[in-house]
Amino acid sequence: MNYPGLSRLLLLRFLERVQLRDLERTRRWIADEERREAERQRGLEARPPAPEWLLERGLSGREAVYVHVGDCWNAGKRGRGITREQAVRALVDGVKACPACRPDTALGVLD
Secondary structure, three states: OOOOOOOHHHOOOOOOHHHHHHHHHHHHHHHHHHHHHHHHHHHHHHHOOOEEEEEOOOOOOEEEEEEEOOOOOOOOOOOEEEEHHHHHHHOOOOOOHHHHHHHHHHHHOOO
């Protein structure tokens, strides 16, 4: 290509500036992504441990419906973490054990 009044060296310097600008932008994107990943990792590390036992409440939020093992896939959204002692007490008091995760077997509380 021939550009009147522009030397090959000037065109190469222009190309270099464009590529440096693109490289700086890419490095900013990388740094931003590294920051986001570090924040995500800190969030995972700061998350409290999952409860070992859950007590699922009914629609009204008053009556207990099921006792679950903490990682039960069937626990629903109305569960809250409870201690082992609270789970045993709930089962003894007549709250049903989840038929999927069988916390009564895990706790040694069988009918």
